[in-house]
Amino acid sequence: EVQVVESGGGLIQPGGSxxxxxxxxxxxxxxxxxxxxxxxxxxxxxxVSGIDTAGNTYYADSVKGRFTISRxxxxxxxxxxxxxxxxxxxxxxxxxxxxxxxxxxxxxxxxTLVTVSS
Amino acid sequence: xxxMTQSPSSVSASIGDRVTITCRASQGxxxxxxxxxxxxxxxxxxxxxxxxxxxxxxxxxxxxSGSGTEFTLTISSLQPxxxxxxxxQQTNRFPYSFGQGTKLEIK
Numbered sequence: 001e002v003q004v005v006e007s008g009g010g011l012i013q014p015g016g017s018x019x020x021x022x023x024x025x026x027x028x029x030x031x032x033x034x035x036x037x038x039x040x041x042x043x044x045x046x047x048v049s050g051i052d053t054a055g056n057t058y059y060a061d062s063v064k065g066r067f068t069i070s071r072x073x074x075x076x077x078x079x080x081x082x083x084x085x086x087x088x089x090x091x092x093x094x095x096x097x098x099x100x101x102x103x104x105x106x107x108x109x110x111x112t113l114v115t116v117s118s
Numbered sequence: 119x120x121x122m123t124q125s126p127s128s129v130s131a132s133i134g135d136r137v138t139i140t141c142r143a144s145q146g147x148x149x150x151x152x153x154x155x156x157x158x159x160x161x162x163x164x165x166x167x168x169x170x171x172x173x174x175x176x177x178x179x180x181x182x183s184g185s186g187t188e189f190t191l192t193i194s195s196l197q198p199x200x201x202x203x204x205x206x207q208q209t210n211r212f213p214y215s216f217g218q219g220t221k222l223e224i225k
Contacts, residue, residue, distance in 0.1 A: 035214070045154075045162065045205050047214040058212035061119070094161055103209035104152035104167035111161060 002026035002107050004078075004095045009112030016085050020112060022078040022095030030073040033098035035105065036080050038091035038114075046091075049080060050098070063089075085116045120144055120208050124217035130225040135196045139220045141189045141206035150210035153182055153191045156219075157202045165204075166191065196222075 008020040020036070035050040049069040050058045057069050068081040078095055092111040100106035121144040131137050141151065149169040154162035164173045166182040169189060179194045193200055201224050206217040 037216075044203075044219040045156075045207075045216040047207075047216060050212060050214065060213045098209075100152070100164050100167045100173060101171055102150050102152065102168035103214075104164055104173075104207070105154075105162075106164050106173065108161035108163075 002097070002099075004097060004107055004109040006093065006095050006109040006112040009093065009114045011115045011117065012085055013118050014086060014116055016116075017081070017083045018085065018114060020080040020082065020093055020095075020114070022080075022109060024076045024078065024097070027097065027099070028073075029071050029076050029078050033103065034069075034071065034078045035096050035098055036069065036078075037094045037096055037105070037108075038089075039094070039111075040088070040091040043091075048093070051078070082114070085114075087116050090114060090116045119213055120147060120210065120215050122206055122208055122215050122217040124204075124206055124220050126220060127218065128221040128223060130223045131196055132225045133196055133198060135225075137193045137196060137222065139191045139204055139206075139222075141184075141191070141217050143187045143189075143208055143210075146186045147208045147210035149185055150208055151182070151184065151189045152207045152209060153180075154205045154207065155200075155202045156205065162205065193222075 003025045036048040066084045095109045096105040097107040153166040156162040170182045
């Protein structure tokens with residue numbers, strides 16, 4: 001069964017760092033494009049970052065230079081290193097597999113909440 | 119970057135109604151358009167990919183159409199479980215982007 005499970009969220013002060021993890025099962029992260037998507041409280045979905053099968057990485061302008069996406073093929077896991085966190089980074093962060101047709105996201109995790117506040 | 123604009127932002131409808139949601143892209147995205155349904159407190163679920171292809175397990179009352187810059191999601195006969203928020207997404211090029219969402223409410 002295909003499953004992705006996020007972890008690592010929590011309360012962090014502005015300027016701090018946090019690393020989110022996404023544990024995948026039932027498929028290989030190295031063989032799929034993967035993305036992080038976030039949703040601020042009461043707001044819509046916002047694509048954050050993606051990594052392709054070749055290891056190329058992509059970022060939304062709002063996080064470029066502060067966030068880093070990576071994967072560990074041996075652990076079958078995806079990560080999002082978040083530095084210089086700001087209040088407007090507060091959101092539920094979802095990990096998603098880009099395994100549907102035309103690069104659509106067919107499997108999503110349950111999300112992990114990141115709250116940036118002093 | 120490609121901007122996605124959905125309309126309306128919210129719509130009220132009754133069980134059995136036909137509902138159409140529109141999504142416009144700021145530039146051509148061919149058929150690289152997906153639709154998702156999200157219920158409160160839950161992750162989004164894929165409904166339609168490549169503009170008009172139904173994802174596995176999605177009821178046939180959902181359909182999608184369009185190309186280029188204008189796309190639509192149609193629900194032919196609303197069921198109680200369809201009341202949710204719907205998002206379009208372009209995957210034509212990075213950075214990917216979502217529409218702002220359309221909340222479908224019970225009239």
